[in-house]
Amino acid sequence: MSADATPAVRLSGLRLDRGGRTILHDVSLEVPRGSITAVLGPSGSGKSTLLAALTGELPPAAGSVEVFGQRVPRRSRELLELRKSIGVLLQGNGLLTDLTVAENVALPLRTHTRLADPLVRRIVDFKLNAVGLRAAANAYPRELSGGMARRVALARALALDPPLMIYDEPLTGLDPIASGVIMSLIQRLNDTLGLTSIIVTHHVHETLPVTDQAVVIANGGLVFTGTPSELEATTDPLVRQFLRGEPDGPIAFDNTTFNSGTFRAEAA
Known part of the structure; x- marks a missing residue:
């Protein structure tokens, strides 16, 4: 297999545990280079846990995670190098409030490179222009709308030109x-930068129009992998329950019971 044919991400027999409990099991998936893949599922289904495995934050209990043909390492130095090739747009943006927009975008460049200041400023201008916010370079995060702050966070995630972008609930x-x-x-x-993108979200209808591949996580594993049109056409009752937002069905949601005067959440 040529380098270009190697998937951007390959998960093989993946099992992920947290706190002694298995969150996801037997997950196998390939994300083609240049594609946009939506990882869908109800809240608490394990989407963020999967993201943690992709970035090396959570080592697999079994199976493997490969990014551009390289197994995600566990040693800190090797993991840091791999993470430079992965841009992450955080759900809460993570912008530093005492820095301007330009300074926030410049932060990864000043932290991970030794580029001269004039070059850093040029790169920051380019990234802000790419998200339509070059005019806001000197503003502070508190002066931005929610959508503008999300675009600044996106510009910062792109600062090091990562070939892989991961979006964690970008529409929240x-x-x-x-x-x-x-x-x-x-x-x-x-499309323009030749990226590979993974969108972790529960916003189905807003996300599917831009995606090439859709993955649905529920009940501790992958319950669907295919194109958006295949997803919309599926008759699988589990997937249909999620797409329609039905409270009753094969997807086991958390429930809350009243016991001895206190509320006790029981994971189904």
């Missing part, structure tokens, strides 16, 4: 218009 807290802007921007950047 955004109105429909801002959500449309973010999804359109993700698609445009993926």
